[in-house]
Amino acid sequence: MLLCANKLDKKDFFGKSDPFLVFYRSNEDSTFTICHKTEVVKNTLNPVWQPFSIPVRALYHGDYDRTVKTDVYDWDRNGSHDFTGEFTTSYRELSKAQNQFTVNEVTLLSFSVDSEFTFVDYIKGGTQLNFTVAIDFTASNGNPLQSISLHYMSPYQLSAYAMALKAVGEIIQDYDSDKLFPAYGFGAKLPPEGRISHQFPLNNNDEDPNCAGIEGVLESYFQSLHTVQLYGPTYFAPVINQVARAAAKISDGSQYYVLLIIADGVISDMTQTKEAIVSTSSLPMSIIIVGVGPAKFEAMEELDGDDMRVSSGGCYAERDIVQFVPFRDYVDQLGNQVLSMARLTKDELAEIPEQLLSCMRTRDIQPRPPPPVNHSPTPAPEQP
Structure with missing residues (x-):
């Protein structure tokens, strides 16, 4: 709204008035x-106030005819502001007027309503989350056959990698209709020739790296631990660029890509990783990084752009697309794994809705209308 006033009553003995407006919502109990x-x-009797915004729900609670009262005051330094006058209106009256709506001495110069869509609006409109997994198979994780390894498959408890994967995957798979997830490993030597790969499909299928559901990802992950040799170094950029190539093909808001990277420490290609994040930041894509093990995670924390936007070659990321969480912060000392994983999942996914919304706003993409609900009754079976 943009409002002005003309020839307000002069309340100050010396000089002119210092007017301001106060907006009130009416309540059911007449307060x-x-x-x-x-x-x-x-110092004016003809003020023009700066344009301002008020959430529609704050004034009207969904009732467009609800009374809105506006008081005009003359500001005093001692806080005993002088009442100049008041007027009442409603959202419906304002929206019909659009501009040049005058009540007493106050004139509405312009009025507009902007819709702010939510994450749920896009999901209801059909936006799909495409979930991709990338797991660190570098030798710094330790021999998977030994209990000190971060990949150790205990008969009694999942590894840190498997728990992190299961925690976020079981939630995010509900937003993906086909529940087929590309899953990759990096930093391993592959049989039979021992080629080092920084982006190999966990299911050993180069043509189709998709796994069926989070259980399928876990199954392929466990199988890979038996077939590949943990090696190194730790490269993030190849798998980021792989997912980015798929995300670059989407421009209509129908899909949004989420890459989950689980790794244990130092990033060997930090310069290339930053460059990949900066170039990816304009695409419909987010990256979740889970750090496992006791290492320091300065590099991963640097990629999380909460405090300072990631930059490369003097260019800054268009938006923050990375969320980093250290797995050790969610290990419950009392052994309450369910609650620990619930907190991990919450923090892993905390920034995805806003990151998706920022992408849609940047591209000026509005959610599609939800498909109509079919209320037709199910036909009765034919009698034999």
Whole structure:
């Protein structure tokens, strides 16, 4: 809204008035709740206030005919502001007027309503989350056959890698209709010739790296531990660029890509990884990094752009697309694995909704209308 006033009553003995507006929502019990105050415009009887925004629900609670009261005050330094006048209106009246709506001495110069869509609006409209997994198979994780390894497959408990994968995967798979997830490993020597790979399909199928559901990813992960040799170094960029190539093909908001990287420490291609994140930041894609083990995770924390946006070659990421969480912060000392994994899942996925929304806003993509609900009754079976 943009409002002005003309020839307000002069309340100050010396000089002119310092007017401001106070907006109130009417309540069911006939009381009023303050919803917004404008700035004070000094020394004038003809103020023009700065444009401002108020959430529709804050004023109207869904009732477009609900009374909105606006008081006009003359500001005083001692806090005993002088009441100048008041007027009442409603959202419906304002929206019909659009502009040049005058009540007493106050004129509405312009009025517009912007819709702010939610993550759920896009999901209901058909936006699919495409979930890709990348797991660290470097030798620094330790021999998977030994209990000190981060990949150790205990008969009694999942490894840190498997728990992190299961925690986020079981939630995010509900937003993916086909539940087919590309899953890769990096930093291993592959049989039979011992070629080092930084992006190999866990299911050993180069043509189709998809695994059926999170259980299929886990099964392929466990199988890979028996067939590949843990080696190194730790490269993130190849798998980021792999997912980015798929995300670059989507421009209509129908799909959003989420890459989960689980690794144990130092990133060997930090420069290339930063470059990949910066170039990917304009695409419909987010990256979740889970650090496992006791190592320091300075490099992974640097990629999480909460405090400072990731940059490469003088260019900054268009938006923050990386969320980093250290797995050790979620190991419950009392052994309550269910609660620990629930907290891990919450923090892993915490930034995905806003990252998706920022991508859609940047591209000016609105959610599609939800498909109509079919309320037709199920036909009765034919009688024999």
